[in-house]
Amino acid sequence: MKTELNNEAAVKAGPNTEGMNQEQLRQLEEGVSLKIDRNKDFSNAPSVLRGEGVTRIFTTGKTRTVAVDHVNFNFHKGELISIVGESGSGKTTLSKMLLGLLEPSDGTIYFNDQVRDISTGAKKRAYWKGIQAIFQDPFSSYNIFHKIDSVLEDCINLRGGKNLSKQEKYDMMTEACSFVNLKFAELTNKYPFELSGGQMQRLMIARIFLLKPEILLADEPTSMIDACSRATILDMLLKLRDETGMTVIFITHDIGLAYYISDAVYIMEHGKFVEQGPAEKVILEPQAPYTKRLISDVPKIHEPWDLSTVG
Amino acid sequence: MGKIMLEVNQLTTKYVTRANEDVYAVDHVSLKIEEGKSLGIAGESGCGKSTLALSLIGYYFPPLHYMSGDIIIDGKNISGLDPDTVRKSVLGTDVAYIPQAAMNALNPTRKVYKFIEDVIHAHGLDMTNKDIYDMAHKRFEEVGLPEEALLKHSVELSGGMRQRVVIAISTILNPKVLIADEPSSALDVTSQKMVIKMMREMMDKGMVKSMIFITHELPLLYNVTDDIMVMYAGQIVEKGTAKQMVFDPVHPYSRGLMRSILVPEAGTRDVKLTAIPGTPPNLKHPPAGCRFADRCKYAVPACKVNAMPIMEFEDNREYRCGHSVQHLREVYEHEDRAE
Ligand SMILES: Nc1ncnc2c1ncn2[C@@H]1O[C@H](COP(=O)(O)OP(=O)(O)O)[C@@H](O)[C@H]1O
Ligand SMILES: Nc1ncnc2c1ncn2[C@@H]1O[C@H](COP(=O)(O)OP(=O)(O)O)[C@@H](O)[C@H]1O
């Protein structure tokens, strides 16, 4: 059966745009396209987070696990860094230490060139104004008993907006939601679990929009999302970075994704950084055998995927 | 043309929810796979991939219901059989099925070779446990798995090894069709590669005569299967060879999917990554016209009204869209040039 096609006539009319906001209309018109400036040089940008010999050892009974093993790093203002490694390589442990949720067993972390001090509750809270996180499973990071309004309002309060009027807060929350293509009016009075996975992920970014931290740490933020919504989420993150000069630390096992979005890439194996540098260099001219293996094991579409490298 | 191992005609199945609502997750799906060939199924989560897999193996236990259509495996129509009969006489021999997250579903208290005894006994085959063990051992050797794996509990194996063991067990009776639902998605890249290599070898050696491979990871499908089918909201919207689908997609949705591929290869950083705005329709109330129309930037008013059938074009390619292939290609070419 070969069919010649019909309704060619009215090409102008377009899709159903009812109820879409400006941003969605723009996306439909132009498609989401990530605008990434590939030529930025961060070597002279101020350091926001630096680590020297950062280590974490877990001891349970007789077993001793060196989850993060003397890593050194330097993340600059406005830089997008990916930390890439397979499961168990120590990514989550490192991110917990960066967030101040887990004490390093050894090593020093510098925040804005000062030794990080989170020794008291007040100092911790002050640090958390500077660094925020988005987690793999968006559901896990909300209090299920808090309505979305209060999730967002907490962010405003945390940024010193406690005494703003109801209307001002409402406007800010509406703005944050529309930044991520959510309609605040539809979310108000709902609980987080009433949202879809994609909406939840957007709500997390709306929170970041309100919090405007200096550093955003995202642990596998798109792994629950389909490839075609992934671009939307990434686009939002990058826009936020460009607007606020935020540093983004992206934790991922997806080396294709890391290559696409990052300025700098750190490759992690068994708790160590085996290679680090500009994305273009690390991915296209890998030096460490581990990096070479990772890249060769990812299925590609232009180069053949050589199955003979595995047993 | 090789012998047809699986032929599906206009298969329609639905879920009936507790609120007694119908969810049309597989809607008039047709496909054909020849001996020695593999077919990939791609699409966003919720588009019906896993439901299609269950429907193909005749797993019609509530809330899933068979509505209409044929499933013919090597000449045998299984669509009319009751699910218990299917379970006993079709699963494992005619068709083997690796469900999503299968590797975590093995009973941790049993040793691996015991599962193989289970499979053989479930099919009423007259074999001693010694014969079964020898057969299992031989098969493990053929597919490059160590004998120790047979004697271990599943929890003692790494994720990649466990998944390969699951595949080896499920296919021990040399099925005509293997249906694997996201078999390597939870694994690290190296383990994934080992799983894929094993599946390829099983195909080459005829231990599995044809294969359906489900995943949302397009670069993987591109490397694994001969043909790729893209599903959207319960329907097939395009089908072609892997190469055609990745480098020359025709349906606007397939084009969107292919433009979301990220691979660590030179030049890919310069490609514009695009997203498809919006969300798929609710399958309880699918739209009357084209299901993708609400998200399609090429939609015209007629798209909302006319549901298009899937249509053939060129050699064995199929697509479902109101625009002609020529028109779509012209539009794409124009867009690509503008970038
Ligand atoms: N709380 C803990 N107690 C003991 N071992 C742990 C703990 N958290 C992580 N580990 C171990 O540390 C290593 C690194 O884990 P993790 O940081 O979660 O890696 P990734 O996020 O890269 O998968 C693993 O071997 C893991 O088992
Ligand atoms: N047990 C069920 N009852 C009702 N609806 C279901 C059930 N399982 C899946 N669905 C619905 O069927 C559709 C297809 O789901 P599924 O086949 O799992 O998609 P995929 O595997 O492509 O992610 C989805 O809309 C999903 O919500």
Ligand SMILES: [Mg+2]
């Ligand atoms: Mg982790």
Ligand SMILES: [Mg+2]
């Ligand atoms: Mg599924």
